Amino acid sequence: MVREKQNRSSTDDVHYFPFHRGRVFGKNAFMTLHDMRVFDGAFADSPSARNIERNLKSCKGVFVSWRHPYQLVREQFPRGIDRVFEVPFPAMLPRGSEEYAGRGNFLLYPAATVPHKNHEVLLDYAVLPASMPVVCVGPENEPGFSEFRKRASRLDRIEFRGRVSPAELNLLYSECEAVVVPSRYEAASGPIIEAFVRGIPVIAADTPSLRAQMSQCGGDAPYFEPSSADSLAHAVGVLEQDRDFYEMSARIGGSWYDGLSWDQTAQTYIEIMSRELS
Numbered sequence: 001m002v003r004e005k006q007n008r009s010s011t012d013d014v015h016y017f018p019f020h021r022g023r024v025f026g027k028n029a030f031m032t033l034h035d036m037r038v039f040d041g042a043f044a045d046s047p048s049a050r051n052i053e054r055n056l057k058s059c060k061g062v063f064v065s066w067r068h069p070y071q072l073v074r075e076q077f078p079r080g081i082d083r084v085f086e087v088p089f090p091a092m093l094p095r096g097s098e099e100y101a102g103r104g105n106f107l108l109y110p111a112a113t114v115p116h117k118n119h120e121v122l123l124d125y126a127v128l129p130a131s132m133p134v135v136c137v138g139p140e141n142e143p144g145f146s147e148f149r150k151r152a153s154r155l156d157r158i159e160f161r162g163r164v165s166p167a168e169l170n171l172l173y174s175e176c177e178a179v180v181v182p183s184r185y186e187a188a189s190g191p192i193i194e195a196f197v198r199g200i201p202v203i204a205a206d207t208p209s210l211r212a213q214m215s216q217c218g219g220d221a222p223y224f225e226p227s228s229a230d231s232l233a234h235a236v237g238v239l240e241q242d243r244d245f246y247e248m249s250a251r252i253g254g255s256w257y258d259g260l261s262w263d264q265t266a267q268t269y270i271e272i273m274s275r276e277l278s
Helices: 002-007 046-058 067-076 078-083 120-127 145-152 166-175 190-196 208-217 229-241 243-258 262-277
Strands: 015-017 029-033 061-064 084-086 107-110 134-137 158-160 178-181 202-205
Touching: 029 046, 029 262, 061 067, 061 078, 061 262, 067 078, 067 084, 067 208, 078 084, 107 166, 107 190, 120 134, 120 145, 120 158, 120 229, 134 166, 145 158, 178 190, 178 229, 190 202, 190 208, 190 243, 202 208, 202 229, 208 243, 229 243
Parallel strands: 015 029, 029 061, 061 084, 107 134, 107 178, 134 158, 178 202
Antiparallel strands: none
């Protein structure tokens, strides 16, 4: 969509790079930076970090969709903050026709089984005698998933369903008690966005990135320590005790995301490009 609008504007001499991992080139280069995890100690990747640093220095402008990476890039590269712009985009999965009914007595976690998504704490939580059932959907990636499957086979309160269709995912969203997001790092959590636009409450890991996401959209959630099943159990209890508040918080966050559109995002990109080149 950015390229379509670019063809109809005065920015046809711009090189736009929608992903930050490649090398940017051209005198009038703009880039979308999706996250800064390669600068984080737990996920550090020096070659990728150096590539991002080179790209940031050579770009006329850098678009960052989410609050946490936006804050980090401004802190990490203060001399370039006048070329960094926060421009969010809307939910990737359109809501289905199903209305959120809730009270399905299960927690939903839609995420690939990669290390930072932190499925381990859900497996630990499923051992607790009073835990709520957990349904995990998404790509089942190795290394890691074989061990998850082995552990889950011995438990009756967690299941991994693998990839599901958009229609199946929308149905799960409509039926779940809440969406749980134990991820240790996200630029912004897609499941939180998708939950909020459907009015579904969220239980979230207490990490700077997820708190920044809540701050950006105006929503809220009960938080838990991402390595503690007991902390997760406590957060589930907090949600159950004050469900009306967290459903309202989900609707507030959802209304912010509903105010975004791909057309609006693309138009903002073009306006910034034109301004920076003038």
